[in-house]
Amino acid sequence: xxxxxxxxxxxxxxxxxxxxxxxxxxxxxxxxxxxxxxxxxxxxxxxxxxxxxxxxxxxxxxxxxxxxxxxxxxxxxxxxxxxxxxxxxxxxxxxxxxxxxxxxxxxxxxxxxxxxxxxxxxxxxxxxxxxxxxxxxxxxxxxxxxxxxxxxxxxxxxxxxxxxxxxxxxxxxxxxxxxxxxxxxxxxxxxxxxxxxxxxxxxxxxxxxxxxxxxxxxxxxxxxxxxxxxxxxxxxxxxxxxxxxxxxxxxxxxxxxxxxxxxxxxxxxxxxxxxxxxxxxxxxxxxxxxxxxxxxxxxxxxxxxxxxxxxxxxxxxxxxxxxxxxxxxxxxxxxxxxxxxxxxxxxxxxxxxxxxxxxxxxxxxxxxxxxxxxxxxxxxxxxxxxxxxxxxxxxxxxxxxxxxxxxxxxxxxxxxxxxxxxxxxxxxxxxxxxxxxxxxxxxxxxxxxxxxxxxxxxxxxxxxxxxxxxxxxxxxxxx
Amino acid sequence: xxxxxxxxxxxxxxxxxxxxxxxxxxxxxxxxxxxxxxxxxxxxxxxxxxxxxxxxxxxxxxxxxxxxxxxxxxxxxxxxxxxxxxxxxxxxxxxxxxxxxxxxxxxxxxxx
Numbered sequence: 001x002x003x004x005x006x007x008x009x010x011x012x013x014x015x016x017x018x019x020x021x022x023x024x025x026x027x028x029x030x031x032x033x034x035x036x037x038x039x040x041x042x043x044x045x046x047x048x049x050x051x052x053x054x055x056x057x058x059x060x061x062x063x064x065x066x067x068x069x070x071x072x073x074x075x076x077x078x079x080x081x082x083x084x085x086x087x088x089x090x091x092x093x094x095x096x097x098x099x100x101x102x103x104x105x106x107x108x109x110x111x112x113x114x115x116x117x118x119x120x121x122x123x124x125x126x127x128x129x130x131x132x133x134x135x136x137x138x139x140x141x142x143x144x145x146x147x148x149x150x151x152x153x154x155x156x157x158x159x160x161x162x163x164x165x166x167x168x169x170x171x172x173x174x175x176x177x178x179x180x181x182x183x184x185x186x187x188x189x190x191x192x193x194x195x196x197x198x199x200x201x202x203x204x205x206x207x208x209x210x211x212x213x214x215x216x217x218x219x220x221x222x223x224x225x226x227x228x229x230x231x232x233x234x235x236x237x238x239x240x241x242x243x244x245x246x247x248x249x250x251x252x253x254x255x256x257x258x259x260x261x262x263x264x265x266x267x268x269x270x271x272x273x274x275x276x277x278x279x280x281x282x283x284x285x286x287x288x289x290x291x292x293x294x295x296x297x298x299x300x301x302x303x304x305x306x307x308x309x310x311x312x313x314x315x316x317x318x319x320x321x322x323x324x325x326x327x328x329x330x331x332x333x334x335x336x337x338x339x340x341x342x343x344x345x346x347x348x349x350x351x352x353x354x355x356x357x358x359x360x361x362x363x364x365x366x367x368x369x370x371x372x373x374x375x376x377x378x379x380x381x382x383x384x385x386x387x388x389x390x391x392x393x394x395x396x397x398x399x400x401x402x403x404x405x406x407x408x409x410x411x412x413x414x415x416x417x418x419x420x421x422x423x424x425x426x427x428x429x430x431x432x433x434x435x436x437x438x439x440x441x442x443x444x445x446x447x448x449x450x451x452x453x454x455x456x457x458x459x460x461x462x463x464x465x466x467x468x469x470x471x472x473x474x475x476x477x478x479x
Numbered sequence: 480x481x482x483x484x485x486x487x488x489x490x491x492x493x494x495x496x497x498x499x500x501x502x503x504x505x506x507x508x509x510x511x512x513x514x515x516x517x518x519x520x521x522x523x524x525x526x527x528x529x530x531x532x533x534x535x536x537x538x539x540x541x542x543x544x545x546x547x548x549x550x551x552x553x554x555x556x557x558x559x560x561x562x563x564x565x566x567x568x569x570x571x572x573x574x575x576x577x578x579x580x581x582x583x584x585x586x587x588x589x590x591x
Binding site for chain 1: 523525526531532
């Protein structure tokens with residue numbers, strides 16, 4: 001008993017000493033500072049201000065690093081599972097691999113040149129090469145982009161967007177494109193389509209940049225045009241160019257595991273908080289506002305899609321519910337950070353119903369084989385969201401437009417800024433045009449050099465075996 | 480010796496198994512099967528697209544019996560698996576020449 005008491009006392013003494021030492025460290029620093037010659041209250045305040053800036057930067061940076069990881073999680077495993085479950089089981093690995101390959105290929109390309117083309121200072125349409133090989137991308141913030149986080153954090157965060165955008169396109173040509181052709185296509189696509197549109201909307205001097213005084217300021221908080229319109233429209237062009245899968249639409253090709261897709265969609269929903277709330281590029285109230293709008297948009301769209309499906313088919317399916325959630329997340333992407341929670345609900349509801357009809361009706365009527373509905377969800381939802389942003393954007397949520405005296409100006413149509421709706425149409429039209437023309441040109445080049453589609457035999461055999469020499473499920477093999 | 484092959488609804492497997500155990504059937508082989516008879520298939524919807532699933536999951540039981548047991552077993556399967564609706568399945572009977580127990584090479588009814 002006495003031994004126990006001794007040990008306890010010893011521990012208590014150590015604790016007191018440790019706390020004392022910790023408390024004295026800053027005090028000691030201050031004493032030393034005030035003793036040094038030339039020091040005054042002014043420098044003391046300056047030092048305190050620096051401490052506040054450092055603390056803010058540290059908080060913002062922590063949040064942005066977490067968001068970067070969340071956005072990467074959207075591609076792998078989120079999108080990989082979402083798409084993987086929707087294909088037939090002979091193509092599950094090949095489909096997941098297309099997303100995973102983006103995580104490797106686009107990353108290296110980003111470091112070499114793509115980051116510089118997107119975010120380097122350049123002209124109105126594309127960045128320069130001064131940041132190639134990540135030269136000048138270090139711990140120092142770039143105040144034009146994000147004043148409180150290292151430029152390197154901004155760079156890695158933007159990379160995650162550049163990864164998921166081409167990965168979204170893979171849904172359109174799933175189950176029939178060569179892996180080699182896909183890889184080359186995506187490298188060219190990142191350079192020819194993604195880098196320019198990202199520069200125009202978000203880059204310094206960009207033609208459509210709303211925050212940095214572009215010619216046609218388009219509101220796109222987290223990538224409605226940059227990510228979803230471009231990927232969705234490119235997906236449509238791919239589906240049209242490649243033609244349908246063998247047997248489509250006569251032969252049934254139902255998803256082999258809605259369960260995988262379900263897990264993927266839930267990961268996408270969570271990851272999307274990093275995508276949208278992170279686009280505030282800081283951890284303040286704007287991030288909260290975007291987070292809230294994102295969540296409400298997704299929930300409302302789930303209800304919208306499910307209601308439409310229930311009405312048309314008599315049952316609300318699980319695949320319908322998760323597709324609706326993704327459609328809502330897509331549509332709220334440009335609007336999050338500009339709209340109130342109630343507007344987010346309206347945007348979500350509209351997106352859920354609209355994308356359902358795009359996927360279930362319009363695709364059937366038009367006859368193209370957009371295998372996993374990359375256009376129906378991302379192209380259609382992104383376009384709708386970009387336009388609705390011009391209607392619902394609120395200067396109370398985000399005072400982005402100011403006059404010369406610094407007074408806040410109206411944001412969206414509902415506040416009386418009808419011109420913004422026009423700007424949104426300009427932004428969407430440019431994204432549509434660039435994506436369609438760029439994608440078509442790249443497809444032609446790749447088709448003429450290495451060929452786009454797998455052979456008929458390989459397509460019937462499945463891409464898992466023909467492209468990668470393995471199978472997703474070996475459950476039938478004995479033992 | 481007679482082989483009884485019964486194709487039944489998946490949901491009726493447990494009831495049939497219990498009924499057979501009750502009348503003293505000691506062994507059976509169960510297969511997961513897919514097929515259709517006059518019932519045809521059913522339709523599923525994925526993103527608004529209708530798919531007809533014409534081969535639907537069934538269970539197939541195989542039991543080889545001494546002839547004296549056959550009628551009793553057939554009746555037990557019928558009463559335990561019938562719902563009265565289309566798709567209840569079928570029972571096939573066929574003659575078996577011989578049976579051999581691998582462990583001790585015992586033959587005939589004794590090997591069952």
